[in-house]
Amino acid sequence: MSSETRTQSAVVYQETGDASVLHLVERDVHEPGPGEVRVRVVRSGVNPTDWKSRTGGGPGQRLPFGEVVPNQDGSGVVDAIGEGVDGFAVGDRVWTFLSAQERPTGTAQQFTILPVNRIAPLPDSASFDVGASLGVPAVTAHRALTVSEDGPRRLAPGALDGRIVLVSGGAGAVGHAAIQLARWADATVITTVSGPEKAELARAAGAHHVVNYREDDAVEQIRSIAPDGVDMVVEVAVAANLELDQSVLKPRGVVASYADGGGDTVEVAIRPSMVRNTRLQFILIYTMGAEALAAAAEDVTAAVAAGALEVGEENGLPLHHFPLEQAADAHRAVEADTVGKVLIDLE
Template sequence: MKAIIYRDNGAPDVLQFVDRDLPSPGPGEVRVRVAVSGVNPTDWQARSGAGHPKHFSEVTPHLDGAGTIDAVGEGVDRSRVGQRVWVFMAAAGRPTGTAAEFTVVPAGQAVPLPDEAGFDIGAALGVPALTAHRALTVAEDGPRRLRPGALDGEVVLAAGGAGAVGHAVIQLARWAGATVISTISSPEKARLATAAGAHHVINYREGDPAAEIRKIAPDGVDIVAEVALGANLALDLAVLRTRGTISTYANDGGKPVELNVLQNMVLNTRFQFLVLYTAGPEPRAAAAQDVAAAVRDGALPVGEEHGLPLIRFPLDRTADAHRAVESRAVGKVLVDVRP
């Protein structure tokens, strides 16, 4: 089979396009013939070695993807052969990600994909959608699971709504019944956040964004899904309701975070830092189930018209796909594994 591998950490040039033997699924595993592989920031960070120690002599990258199960290991229902699936965290603690014609994953990490949902949708789920689910289900007095109506009456602020996680936050929060506000930095990103389903978009670089948000949510925002905590903390606290939650999944820009302890004590602020690797198996499994339900409801479409442009590369140009993600391309970067 054709695969992308790297043996040493470094720039995208360490990625090699090679032939490898077809892997066999072990007990409790399935083999997936990959159609589309999704690329996330954590994929290039792992390749570069930034905060991700390399545990294997050779690695096929990428956590997310979509395709068809073509073989199952011992203990897995054989009726799953031929099932269309989306795959998450394929390369987490394993050397075999989705940047290959076939990958092997634990059966629970290959989630059925409805026939009406394309492989592009499946490959765009994974890390972004599961992270978004986690961000929306950690509030002290909020739901632990998402479904239609679970967030009725809640106000969610999706920072960076034009990014992959922000896009999923908007879609999942709207599906669950929340009023969704998104902060953006340009008219083009405003258009994308609106296409994703945000009820309100506010350019945080213009005017008084806190006052604009307070007009929409006089009592404050219930949940902030935050991508740049250091840069946005002052705005978040200015609009957060008492006992509100700031769920932060990144600190884009790297600005140091300085906390006014008394301010946060008075607010009873809940800060939830989150990353899927250490979230635990139960929250990940619950998130996968709820995301699957949202997909069945047609709530997680992708593409320019749905607020998430798709940027495509063939498998042998995976290095260029990594460069696109590293350069902060707006949209979802996909690798077409099956022509």
């Protein structure tokens, strides 16, 4: 059957707005071009960045493309290969990242075409659920753990040996990945959470120490574990937490901030930061650069192969599955801060 007569189901939107702008449609399946692969999507992962892109700056805005298929992350099987592609073959299991960056077609469809540098091998030991849960969370976490002035630029067993990592919001998707990657690299991991249920998830992810910041004096608790301070902080809400972070950070430490946590600005105490030579590093996966992206994809794949990045409630990240026709509900679940990972099942 030719590509012109082959169709697929896809979720699209043609203007910004709430989840009601998402529609299930039938679209042609196209052939990959030079340097591209076509992936048969098994799972599509939904992240906050996906609904934020969908809403834009307000409803009804024009899009950079006439029609957009959402969702940056996914997992599946290579279905076709374009000219000049090396390292992958039809039938290979893969996970995807930045699938919709500067492109109109993400993973909320049965087949997606991607540049070869937007996919990575998915080890046979890993489920498609794991593969679709990597992308934005794991790559962001890898970046946060590799920006310290005195720390490694790559992660592997032993890379963070002797270092103490504080993960803010250990029950979130990025926090979960940061805990697991830091443990894999042999760091001591402390995490902060807002309640006992999230504390259990953080422990299941592998955190050595869990601090409930609503019940405990968080600074005192963290200092009791790390009297000399922590080497790095993976921060989800820098505006709310920077004072705490600076109170527990050791000299030459880093606060790696990957989300605003609802704040628009942050005040930095200049003198203490100067005295301790600390660093405030902001992180966004879209602009972290090709070298850092490639390093993250390789290291994350290695961690997956080692069984270090697992999902499911028993591993600290509950999964919530939706069929493709309920993609709008999947987006609403993420927008409502559902604890865990939201996945869209295409098979």
